[in-house]
Amino acid sequence: MVAKPGGISRPCFFIVVAATLWVLTLYLRLLVPIAFSWRVAVDSGRSSGGKDDPCRGRYVYIHDLPPRFNAEILRNCSTAYAGWPKMCDDVSNGGLGRPMAGGAFTGETGWYATHQFALDAIFHGRMRQYGCLTNDSAASDAVFVPFYAGFEFAAHSWGYDAAARDAASADLVRWLVRRPEWRRAGGRDHFVVGGRTAWDFMRSDPNSAWGNAFLLSPAAKNLTLLAVETATLGWGNDVAVPYPTYFHPRSDAEVLSWQQRIRDSDRWWLTSFVGATRPGDDKSIRSQIVAQCAASPSCRQLGCKFGSAQCHYPGDIMVLFMSSTFCLQPSGDSSTRRSTFDAMVAGCIPVFFKPRSAYIQYRWHLPRDHATYSVLIPDESVRAGNVSIEAELRKIPPAAVVKMREEVIKLVPRLLYADPRYKLQTVKDAFDVAVDGVLERVKQQIKGGDDYGATAGWR
Ligand SMILES: *[C@@H]1O[C@H](CO)[C@@H](O)[C@H](O)[C@H]1NC(C)=O
Numbered sequence: 001m002v003a004k005p006g007g008i009s010r011p012c013f014f015i016v017v018a019a020t021l022w023v024l025t026l027y028l029r030l031l032v033p034i035a036f037s038w039r040v041a042v043d044s045g046r047s048s049g050g051k052d053d054p055c056r057g058r059y060v061y062i063h064d065l066p067p068r069f070n071a072e073i074l075r076n077c078s079t080a081y082a083g084w085p086k087m088c089d090d091v092s093n094g095g096l097g098r099p100m101a102g103g104a105f106t107g108e109t110g111w112y113a114t115h116q117f118a119l120d121a122i123f124h125g126r127m128r129q130y131g132c133l134t135n136d137s138a139a140s141d142a143v144f145v146p147f148y149a150g151f152e153f154a155a156h157s158w159g160y161d162a163a164a165r166d167a168a169s170a171d172l173v174r175w176l177v178r179r180p181e182w183r184r185a186g187g188r189d190h191f192v193v194g195g196r197t198a199w200d201f202m203r204s205d206p207n208s209a210w211g212n213a214f215l216l217s218p219a220a221k222n223l224t225l226l227a228v229e230t231a232t233l234g235w236g237n238d239v240a241v242p243y244p245t246y247f248h249p250r251s252d253a254e255v256l257s258w259q260q261r262i263r264d265s266d267r268w269w270l271t272s273f274v275g276a277t278r279p280g281d282d283k284s285i286r287s288q289i290v291a292q293c294a295a296s297p298s299c300r301q302l303g304c305k306f307g308s309a310q311c312h313y314p315g316d317i318m319v320l321f322m323s324s325t326f327c328l329q330p331s332g333d334s335s336t337r338r339s340t341f342d343a344m345v346a347g348c349i350p351v352f353f354k355p356r357s358a359y360i361q362y363r364w365h366l367p368r369d370h371a372t373y374s375v376l377i378p379d380e381s382v383r384a385g386n387v388s389i390e391a392e393l394r395k396i397p398p399a400a401v402v403k404m405r406e407e408v409i410k411l412v413p414r415l416l417y418a419d420p421r422y423k424l425q426t427v428k429d430a431f432d433v434a435v436d437g438v439l440e441r442v443k444q445q446i447k448g449g450d451d452y453g454a455t456a457g458w459r
């Protein structure tokens with residue numbers, strides 16, 4: 001039945017009234033609270049620029065944690081000596097460590113002997129410089145929790161029982177879940193940095209002598225943990241971001257001139273390897289790598305064996321990577337390596353032996369099409385002894401090698417962490433890419449969440 005224009009029939013009138021009331025009721029009961037929470041965000045957005053606000057959808061609130069969760073752990077660095085010798089030196093200069101001294105890069109700005117597990121402080125420093133911070137937590141799109149999860153691990157991991165290893169993270173979780181910021185989304189818009197492998201925070205066996213159980217607490221499962229290696233490869237809430245390298249530029253110009261320097265660099269070695277063998281680990285292919293490299297005049301290695309200090313000078317490592325075309329990156333104590341990032345920052349094409357050394361780790365930072373910037377030689381074939389790494393690499397046409405290297409050089413900015421005490425102008429570093437990833441992930445978690453009813457948590 002179609003109503004004539006100008007007149008509404010009586011039954012139709014009642015249907016319209018009933019429908020209107022029903023919609024109104026629904027609106028009031030369901031939509032208003034949601035709309036209200038959106039209004040809060042939109043209004044405060046408007047006050048800082050409205051629709052044209054470049055920070056729209058990008059506001060981050062930094063939790064003001066008690067110092068026992070960050071600054072005090074840093075101040076107590078000497079007590080972590082048992083498991084991390086020279087931690088105080090290594091986390092000086094805002095986490096960058098000591099300026100490089102002795103050998104290449106001595107006296108050059110931007111170069112530090114940065115420790116592989118120093119990310120907690122570097123990231124916090126970069127976060128303080130982030131352009132879209134807000135003090136109004138209700139208007140934020142994500143909440144950064146500056147808990148030094150990795151440093152805390154170092155402070156209590158050697159010579160402490162499981163309860164002592166778990167105490168600080170349990171304390172943090174109790175603090176967090178009581179905050180109004182947490183109740184808004186059950187913590188799904190919160191993120192933490194633990195600059196170690198995520199395995200270190202996932203001790204499932206209470207009798208194990210290694211690690212704490214931070215990531216296994218029900219609350220911590222809701223937040224996002226940025227680590228240098230993910231343990232769950234995409235199905236958990238631990239996301240991998242690059243290890244820190246030795247280079248921490250202070251300006252766009254320093255990044256650009258570095259890219260030019262590695263583009264112009266003479267690469268007289270076809271391959272190189274920096275690392276030690278793992279004699280106790282029969283799954284490791286490092287002894288085969290070392291043997292193949294030793295037998296080839298076009299491969300150069302720096303040994304890290306106990307008693308050999310060759311690989312302990314960052315300048316030497318960078319000079320070798322800058323003069324190599326391919327850098328071998330077999331897994332070591334875990335699947336990933338800091339060396340991968342040092343090599344790429346030097347413009348050296350990484351050679352992996354397992355997809356989980358990089359491809360299924362750094363999804364935000366590395367291109368999906370891994371053949372554009374790297375080579376994969378399956379580790380079984382190296383272990384079986386039927387593959388010559390050199391012969392495999394020589395099969396790649398020179399023009400393809402040049403193209404891959406140019407791709408690596410293009411990726412360099414997003415693989416390094418800028419000096420947190422300065423500001424890059426337009427170049428996006430690893431931190432910027434990580435924050436983009438977090439904001440996108442939070443949006444998915446909250447708006448595309450499996451449980452729509454949980455939106456009520458936004459009230
Ligand atoms: C730092 O060390 C002091 C003195 O040993 C200790 O009382 C305090 O609990 C430590 N703080 C943290 C966060 O570990």
Ligand SMILES: *[C@@H]1O[C@H](CO)[C@@H](O)[C@H](O)[C@H]1NC(C)=O
Nearest residue numbers: 060130131132133134135136
């Ligand atoms: C937040 O408040 C602190 C302390 O009042 C102030 O120093 C800082 O500039 C404020 N930050 C923003 C983004 O408004």
Ligand SMILES: *[C@@H]1O[C@H](CO)[C@@H](O)[C@H](O)[C@H]1NC(C)=O
Nearest residue numbers: 177185186187218219222454
């Ligand atoms: C974690 O998030 C879920 C919703 O996905 C929520 O029901 C739960 O209460 C949250 N856990 C904590 C400890 O807040």
Ligand SMILES: *[C@@H]1O[C@H](CO)[C@@H](O)[C@H](O)[C@H]1NC(C)=O
Nearest residue numbers: 380381382383384385386387
């Ligand atoms: C090398 O040996 C392994 C194990 O026997 C086999 O899977 C692989 O296909 C071989 N690779 C080559 C290139 O022959």
